[in-house]
Amino acid sequence: MDITQKIAALASRAQEQIDHIVNEEATKNAMVMPFIQSLGYDVFNPTEVLPEFTADVGLKKGEKVDYAIKNEGVLSILIECKPRTTDLANAQFSQLYRYFNCTEAKFAILTNGIEYRFYSDLDDANKLDTRPFFTFRLTDYNERDIEELKKFAKPVFNVDTILSTANRLKYTNLAMTSFSKLMKEPPRDFIKFIAQDFFDGRMTQQVLDEFTPIIRDAMAQHIKEQVSQRLKLALATTSGEESSPIIAQPGQDNIEVPLKAEDEIVTTQEEIDGYNMVRAIVASEVAPERVYMRDAKSYCAILLDDNNRKPICRLHFNSKTLKRLEIRQDDQQVKHDLATLTDIFSHSEALLAAVKSYE
Incomplete structure (x- = not known):
């Protein structure tokens, strides 16, 4: 190990x-x-x-x-x-x-x-x-x-x-x-600095007290929107042939994926969600349409440029009790246990490193 x-x-x-x-x-x-x-x-x-x-x-x-x-x-x-x-x-x-x-x-x-x-x-x-x-x-x-x-x-x-x-x-x-503390308890001078950009009145203590929760909520909302924007990029429509990976379309909550009787491969909603999370993570380095999903019996591969020689990661989601994310690191495939699907985001740096190695 x-x-x-x-x-x-x-x-x-x-x-x-x-x-x-x-x-x-x-x-x-x-x-x-x-x-x-x-x-x-x-x-x-x-x-x-x-x-x-x-x-x-x-x-x-x-x-x-x-x-x-x-x-x-x-x-x-x-x-x-x-x-x-x-x-x-x-x-x-x-x-x-x-x-x-x-x-x-x-x-x-x-x-x-x-x-x-x-x-x-x-x-x-x-x-x-x-x-x-x-x-x-x-x-x-x-x-x-x-x-x-x-x-x-x-x-x-x-x-x-x-x-x-x-x-x-x-x-x-x-x-x-310090940033975490700022998000929770923004100091008076910070509130004043932000508020004076859009408020022309006198900065009394009452005004600052009123703006404190507003600015705190605005900062939190801004961070959420940045995350949401990355997810939207990952969900962008990608065109391709019949053999192209299955990609969620904007506005779709679920995708019906039929079982392929000839090879018993079924792409689950969790695999699609995991694929879209990976696309969101690497969107800062490569265009989302370059990231492909290719499902197999034992794992779901996520590739750059739909090229088997450019693996980003593999999703091992077929087990009912254990989910794993396998990432290419230092020319080796390293498996990481996932407690929840969103744990994929905790491996952002390794996923980005895998993509960068091909650029």
């Missing part, structure tokens, strides 16, 4: 075991050690993963950090664990801070088994940052998170590669958090 599959399996197991993980030791054994293993490190090899790593720090003697990871004999990552129920936003990690300052490790992780906060010294050399540059949540992650996590895997681990994008990643995540 690759990292994507290992993390998915660990996330699934976490959901089943979470109520039984009640202290720090259980967190380490059930969550943290498997997480380290998923990155390709041997947790039973003390030359690679050192539990209870000890170092004398100034006047502090015999302090320990939960795990230290070595890459090619070089101390690279320090990990401090907290019980699963710990809110990491309010957690103290003084030991991690002191250890980072006096060792050659360039990365530190603070975790409660579910959430993993990655730190470095981006703000001040040899001094651990107070804010993480990357946060991975086992119960809530997307394709972009997996791609960032892969950089820490043993086979590809490279300090310079990670640091080259860490600063941008840090501020991108902070900007996303």
Whole structure:
């Protein structure tokens, strides 16, 4: 299994075991050690993963950090664990801070088994940052998170590669958090800035109070319309011969697709919906009419230019209990389990990458 599959399996197991993980030791054994293993490190090899790593720090003697990871004999990552129920936003990690300052490790992780906060010294050399540059949540992650996590895997681990994008990643995540907060609670100055573009009256507190819910709703509606527009592009009419893929027409909610008795292939509404979601996602890179659907017995293929040599993905929707999305990644076909059909959108980056590889 690759990292994507290992993390998915660990996330699934976490959901089943979470109520039984009640202290720090259980967190380490059930969550943290498997997480380290998923990155390709041997947790039973003390030359690679050192539990209870000890170092004398100034006047502090015999302090320990939960795990230290070595890459090619070089101390690279320090990990401090907290019980699963710990809110990491309010957690103290003084030991991690002191250890980072006096060792050659360039990365530190603070975790409660579910959430993993990655730190470095981006703000001040040899001094651990107070804010993480990357946060991975086992119960809530997307394709972009997996791609960032892969950089820490043993086979590809490279300090310079990670640091080259860490600063941008840090501020991108902070900007996303700020934008989310702005959407929920837009500040007075922001409301005033927007409102003065269309309101000529005096900006009293009463006026600002009246415009606050209006502008908040307008922002939410704008985002919804942008998503809707991409879906409409994907649903655009495409002409073709009888052998062309089945495509939903604008305004149609369902399509009657007859069973082909000669080969027992039936195209379901879920496959059509999945196809249209993929078209919507890749519409920013290629014209929707270049994306084709070709159904088969065991899967439904989505191709660029109706070319078998340009597969974008495959929909494995024939099972009643499990749906999977198979995407071409690094010249391999990687399968992703889908809890719901809309989970396809969480793999947008991989789908776009597949399309870009042909352009």
